[in-house]
Amino acid sequence: MTTQLKSTLTPAAIERYGDEFYRALREAQPVEPLSAREPPITIDDAYGIQLRMIERRVTLDGERVIGKKIGVTSQAVMDMLDVRQPDFGHLTSAMVFDDGASIGLSSLIAPKAEGEIAFVLKHDLAGPGVTNADVLRATQAVLPCFEIVDSRIRDWKIRIQDTVADNASSGVFVLGDNAVDPRELDLALVGMTLEKNGEIAATGAGAAALGHPANAVAWLANTLGRLGMTLKAGEVILSGSLAAMVSVQVGDVLRMSLGGIGGVSVRFVEGER
Secondary structure: OOOOOOOOOOHHHHHHHHHHHHHHHHHOOOEOOHHHHOOOOOHHHHHHHHHHHHHHHHHHHOOOEEEEEEEOOOHHHHHHHOOOOOEEEEEEOOOEEEOOEEEEOOOOOOOEEEEEEEEEEOOOEOOOOOOHHHHHHHEEEEEEEEEEEOOOEHHHOOOHHHHHHOHHHOOEEEEOOOOEOHHHOOHHHOEEEEEEOOEEEEEEEHHHOOOOHHHHHHHHHHHHHHOOOOEOOOOEEEEEEOOOOEEOOOOOEEEEEEOOOEEEEEEEEOOOO
16 A cells, blocks of 8 residues: 555554554454653554554454444544544454444444445545535445444543554454435435434434534545555445444344435444454
C-alpha cells in the first residue's frame, strides 16, 4: 500500500506497536493505551501502526483485505474522543460472517455490537473529490450489517490515536442476505431497530452516519485518496454505527432491521470465532 503518512514515531516503534496489537488480537489480551505510553503519538503514527498490524494478518495468517470500516461517525463518539472527524480501519476475509451466524467470544476481549449499513462497490472510488452522488453510482448494493467492535485497549480507555492504531476497534462483522440498490430509497431516512434477546436495545436512522451513509463513504474515499489508496470494486464498506454500541456476552441473540433494506441476526456462544 502506498501511503503518505507523517509520523513522529520511528519506523521501528511503529513496527513494534503494530506487532504488539497483532499479538493482542491473536491472544485476546488487552494492552495499555498508546496515548498514555507515547504522549506525542499522532493520528498518522496510529495509521502506520494499524497498517503494520494488518500486514501481519495478511503475511502471517493469509488473510485478504476485503474492505474498510468507518468509525467515529456520530457526534456522541466525536465528543467522547474529542475529535471532529471519522476514522477508518481495514476489513479482512477472516472477519466476515453470514446472517444468522454463531460467533464464539473467547477470541474477543470486550465486544460490542453496532447496527450499520454496508456498501458493496461495483466500481473503484478514488479521491479526492468524491461526492455523495459518486458513491451511490459506484455502489452495487447496500446490506444490513452488524459490526462487532472490540478494543485491544484495556477497558476501552481510548483516545482517537488508540482506536486508529487498533484498526478502528474492529472485531468481526455479519452481513445480511438482502441486497438493495441504494438509489431506490433515501438512506438518510432509513430507520433501524436493534433487538437484544427479544427486547429493543437501540434505535437509529441512516442520518446518524455523517448525515447520510454515502457521506461517510465519500469521506473515506477522499481520505484514502490523500494517502495514495483507492476503494476497489467488490470491496465491502461499513458506513458507521446508526446508534449507540450494545455490549454482548455468551448467550445473547441480536436482531437488527433496516426499513426498506432488510434484517440481520447473530448469536454469541462460547469458544472461538
